[in-house]
Amino acid sequence: MSKITSAQVAKRAGVSQSAVSRVFTPGASASAKTVKKVRQAAADLGYRPNVLARAMVSGKSRIIGLVVAYLENQFYPVALELLSNALQARGYHILIFTAPNSADDVDVLIEDLMDYQVDGIIAASVSMSSPLAERAQHSGVPVVLFNRGQESGAFSHVTSANRTAARAVTEFLLDGGHSRIAHIAGWQGSSTGRDRQAGFLDAMQARDVQPFAMVDGMYDRAVAMACTRQLLNGARPDAIFVGNDHMAFAVLDTIREAGLTPGQDISVVGFDDVPMAAWASYDLTTYRQPVNRMVEAAVNLIMAQIEAGEVSPQKLELDGRLILRGSARIEKAETK
Amino acid sequence: MSKITSAQVAKRAGVSQSAVSRVFTPGASASAKTVKKVRQAAADLGYRPNVLARAMVSGKSRIIGLVVAYLENQFYPVALELLSNALQARGYHILIFTAPNSADDVDVLIEDLMDYQVDGIIAASVSMSSPLAERAQHSGVPVVLFNRGQESGAFSHVTSANRTAARAVTEFLLDGGHSRIAHIAGWQGSSTGRDRQAGFLDAMQARDVQPFAMVDGMYDRAVAMACTRQLLNGARPDAIFVGNDHMAFAVLDTIREAGLTPGQDISVVGFDDVPMAAWASYDLTTYRQPVNRMVEAAVNLIMAQIEAGEVSPQKLELDGRLILRGSARIEKAETK
């Protein structure tokens, strides 16, 4: 029930309170003798500096606000864990805010976040409004968007090269001899969803083949299942490119439910390469987002902005690669 | 780049700083006139109270430390999201700490945590050492263990009634006519793993049937797969009760890999009922942990301890129920 303060340590060590502070402040000067006395006293009393008090005077809280949603999509827990570890290693910690779906509420959330004097904000799977942009900018809080882009040049962001990637996926399907290719797109309210769809269209137009179908799957399992059932009615596609793995699993389940075999009757390709994609029951061919590098980049970005007061927003697009598994036919078509 | 303070608002509104403070402090007295002036000035300036400064003087940070690991196991992201939402609704937020596997390091983590003056700690999927117990107790920081028990009566915890539940699962398998039942147990270093194994043994002994096999799956996918391959060699079990869903999925994959059909050749039952268990590709019979109620209970517990300074640790065990799906044979054996 006791809070040990630096003053108490100071008294016990026979030095001033500022001496104690300096011993616990990296880069401050203190003689070996003082350091020893203070450390001893601190250990005796079980003293630990109060991060909040430190934050008040220094203006640095060593807290990063993380806004996240869609934790059902395994991509985010994985990213969250990596982010947390990377930041912990640098002495920062994550204050987590789970975002509601509506975009307006995100703004409220960010206000909340800033009340905590966070040193930076990482927003994963979330778009931010422009008023909010100004707000954060105005407060001098760096913002990095993770796995989501932003047209306005307000923030930094790090994503995959979604459009290029989607083009590669589509070309892979075309090369595999598919000609009736459908796209269950990621949510069109998100940049990732739009970019991947654009990449899909790029590739189709380049080869001069019409999309079999193209619908918005909203990054939602139920919606993806409904879309798939629709597609399976009547003339079927021979391939479906799905906006992310989370939906792709739903597609696979639905295809099997219809008595068809993925990779044989219909090829399915996802996006993300979450761990589950490698599991035998799904065995999903998918485009691997380089989540490790994305996290690293995001952390580096936010650190740079915090430490250097860097203001120019960076837009990073990292390359991943297609991971071939059993859910999509590989060999060239028999027409060859 | 500007930090608006209550003093600035005060000046603009023509009142004292304390008046501003009172307007933003629920339960403090201020005349309607003052409230109006202050709110106006605050809105003009874009003032928001500094939570950290508030925390310093009040001693309440409105931050809950959450220690978590095993985010690959979908149970935890789900719980995390629910916890975060429940706490956000009460004006609290989560500072997240991802725990390494080793138990010692958890202690270091908690020290870190307490530096942030958290109002409480929720530890999910993590055991705590007794020195740590004292430490937190000494600092007056309430600790609640989530989905993990603790023999020492030091902290509160909330879990399922794991032993009873495991007994029910085992009885279900016995009733289904299975006689060669194996158990791939949860990590024996965890209370949940041990309790479920104990429940399994309870039921088997009560019916006087020998376990076909019993091994520690360590809550690890790879280990569970290895165990399963072992079990499938030679004389096979006709049922496997797995310590959690995360491992059960691995078991199912391995069974299929061996050319067998779960629910037909071998029954499999898991524990947790994570969302994925309901997906068609797994269709896993499993014991549903009442995660909503567990979260609610954990939050209530920690709130009570924070607000009332409650000290007596509570040990809550909630009941879930068995969810029947396709991975386990249901009907009585043919011997009937």
Add this chain to the structure above:
DNA sequence: GACCGCCTTGCATACGCTTGCAAAAAAAGC
């Protein structure tokens, strides 16, 4: 109209720490 009680308000202090400044101490230079 005087008196009493209650609601508001400002003043001043405290929360636990960092940091600029100047004095003291130690080290270095000759």
Add this chain to the structure above:
DNA sequence: GCTTTTTTTGCAAGCGTATGCAAGGCGGTC
């Protein structure tokens, strides 16, 4: 050994807010 330079140290002033206390304002009662 004395001056000059460098390092160490204590003092004190904040960081932005809440809150006890006393003074002021208001209405109500007789």
